[in-house]
Amino acid sequence: MPIVTVDAASRHLGESVTLQGWLYNRRSSGKILFLQVRDGTGVIQAVLSESDDADLFAMASELPRETSLRVRGTLREDARAPIGCELQLEGLEIVHRPTKDFPIELKEQTPAYLMDHRHLWIRTGRQIPLLRIRDTVFRAFRAFFHERGFVATEAPILTGTSVEGTTTLFELDYFGDRAYLGQSGQLYLEATAMALGKVYWLGPAFRAEKSKTRNHVTEFWIAEAEMAFVEHDENLKIQEDLVRYLVEATIAERSAELALLERDTELLKTQVAEPFPRIDYAEVIEWLRSEGHEIEFGSDLGAPHEEALSVRFGVPVFVERFPKTIKPFYMKRHPDNDGFVLGADLIGPEGYGELIGGSQREDDLDALVAHMEEAGLPTEPYQWYLDLRRYGSVPHSGFGMGLARVLRWICGVPHIREVIPFARQINRLYP
RNA sequence: UCCUCGGUAGCUCAAUUGGCAGAGCGCUCGGCUGUUAACCGAAUGGUUGGAGGUUCGAGUCCUCCCCGAGGAGCCA
Numbered sequence: 001m002p003i004v005t006v007d008a009a010s011r012h013l014g015e016s017v018t019l020q021g022w023l024y025n026r027r028s029s030g031k032i033l034f035l036q037v038r039d040g041t042g043v044i045q046a047v048l049s050e051s052d053d054a055d056l057f058a059m060a061s062e063l064p065r066e067t068s069l070r071v072r073g074t075l076r077e078d079a080r081a082p083i084g085c086e087l088q089l090e091g092l093e094i095v096h097r098p099t100k101d102f103p104i105e106l107k108e109q110t111p112a113y114l115m116d117h118r119h120l121w122i123r124t125g126r127q128i129p130l131l132r133i134r135d136t137v138f139r140a141f142r143a144f145f146h147e148r149g150f151v152a153t154e155a156p157i158l159t160g161t162s163v164e165g166t167t168t169l170f171e172l173d174y175f176g177d178r179a180y181l182g183q184s185g186q187l188y189l190e191a192t193a194m195a196l197g198k199v200y201w202l203g204p205a206f207r208a209e210k211s212k213t214r215n216h217v218t219e220f221w222i223a224e225a226e227m228a229f230v231e232h233d234e235n236l237k238i239q240e241d242l243v244r245y246l247v248e249a250t251i252a253e254r255s256a257e258l259a260l261l262e263r264d265t266e267l268l269k270t271q272v273a274e275p276f277p278r279i280d281y282a283e284v285i286e287w288l289r290s291e292g293h294e295i296e297f298g299s300d301l302g303a304p305h306e307e308a309l310s311v312r313f314g315v316p317v318f319v320e321r322f323p324k325t326i327k328p329f330y331m332k333r334h335p336d337n338d339g340f341v342l343g344a345d346l347i348g349p350e351g352y353g354e355l356i357g358g359s360q361r362e363d364d365l366d367a368l369v370a371h372m373e374e375a376g377l378p379t380e381p382y383q384w385y386l387d388l389r390r391y392g393s394v395p396h397s398g399f400g401m402g403l404a405r406v407l408r409w410i411c412g413v414p415h416i417r418e419v420i421p422f423a424r425q426i427n428r429l430y431p
Numbered sequence: 432u433c434c435u436c437g438g439u440a441g442c443u444c445a446a447u448u449g450g451c452a453g454a455g456c457g458c459u460c461g462g463c464u465g466u467u468a469a470c471c472g473a474a475u476g477g478u479u480g481g482a483g484g485u486u487c488g489a490g491u492c493c494u495c496c497c498c499g500a501g502g503a504g505c506c507a
Binding site: 025027030031033036049050051080081082103105106108109168183184209211213214215220223300304354356400402406427 | 432441442443456457458462463464465466467468469470498499500501502503504505506507
């Protein structure tokens with residue numbers, strides 16, 4: 001008897017099949033029983049009346065939730081079934097019967113309790129569609145760059161120096177020396193881009209910042225690209241194409257999951273339909289002040305300011321021409337005004353915050369050294385990086401995108417922890 | 432690190448002015464032949480985060496500590 005998955009069930013109507021999975025929930029009404037069986041691809045209902053098979057009915061009637069099992073029967077269409085078809089139960093094999101009550105209930109529970117049981121929480125409700133969409137977005141990210149001739153590469157996780165001096169790093173002992181968990185692969189990708197042309201990577205990044213918000217975790221997968229002979233405008237264009245690609249790929253491949261999440265896909269489509277607006281930092285400050293925000297020129301944009309921008313535009317928006325004082329040393333200065341940088345942040349719609357940070361990189365050795373001195377950074381540990389400007393330096397640009405933040409926006413979920421299998425937060429290292 | 436709110440049954444939450452510790456859900460038992468987090472009935476379930484204090488009496492008021500949630504800052 002063929003084994004089918006729930007997502008393929010509707011293509012096997014009228015056939016005798018076996019499904020294998022877990023008992024998600026059980027409902028009954030006297031002499032008729034409904035087993036909700038999930039298998040990772042979806043949840044299907046198996047139906048049995050007592051008059052069909054009294055022994056099977058008695059056995060199936062008292063199975064606890066999350067019993068792992070194989071169910072055998074005939075698939076048939078039925079408008080009363082949650083997914084439009086159901087299994088007429090004819091046989092059932094218990095693979096494992098739970099020894100305790102399953103801790104996750106099918107109702108509202110508090111975040112702390114759910115996160116304490118994250119290893120079991122991921123079996124329930126919207127967690128499954130969220131993780132399947134995560135798979136799609138990760139795959140689409142790689143497909144986008146592969147299609148454009150980029151080379152996939154890696155940056156080291158263990159590093160001896162920080163990329164940006166300000167950020168707090170996780171420190172560890174490295175055979176008696178000090179080492180840090182990488183907070184970004186960028187500087188290494190710049191080196192790789194000088195070898196391979198256009199490169200990207202998708203890998204873990206670590207930030208020991210004591211942030212406690214819906215948009216922060218201490219460990220996250222960063223999506224970075226670095227491109228030789230690409231300048232600022234083209235950099236933004238690629239970022240825009242990428243974001244649109246990710247959204248469209250998700251809608252095309254995961255419309256069922258987005259529907260389960262009650263995400264408005266028409267809204268998503270309109271958010272990426274037009275070229276993303278670009279606005280200068282100075283203009284943002286002026287506008288924010290006219291709206292009553294207390295912010296001075298020279299301050300970085302905070303969450304309330306990004307929120308205001310996302311409300312104003314309703315679509316992803318690039319903020320350009322930041323003052324050099326609030327941006328890292330590696331950014332190239334603006335040709336019109338040395339006080340500004342050739343970089344941009346992409347602010348997501350609906351208050352989802354900064355999705356991408358990118359810039360053209362400083363390719364002139366003397367200028368770069370000067371920037372580092374301005375920032376108070378020692379040049380000694382960065383000699384390898386400065387070598388990139390000593391041997392065939394070229395104009396180049398790149399960016400970093402927090403894929404979980406993009407996922408949060410695409411899925412429309414309130415907290416970033418839900419789009420990460422096992423989120424690491426300031427007070428969360430278990431499970 | 433700072434600000435705000437919170438911690439009561441396995442889970443989600445009530446408890447009036449300081450006056451007997453409550454409900455829903457889950458589990459268990461019973462009922463129900465199309466359930467949709469099913470429904471109906473019964474039973475079960477308590478060191479009120481910890482320590483100290485005020486009081487005839489503290490879940491409630493005071494002090495300190497611990498933990499959680501959201502936000503700020505910083506960032507992707």
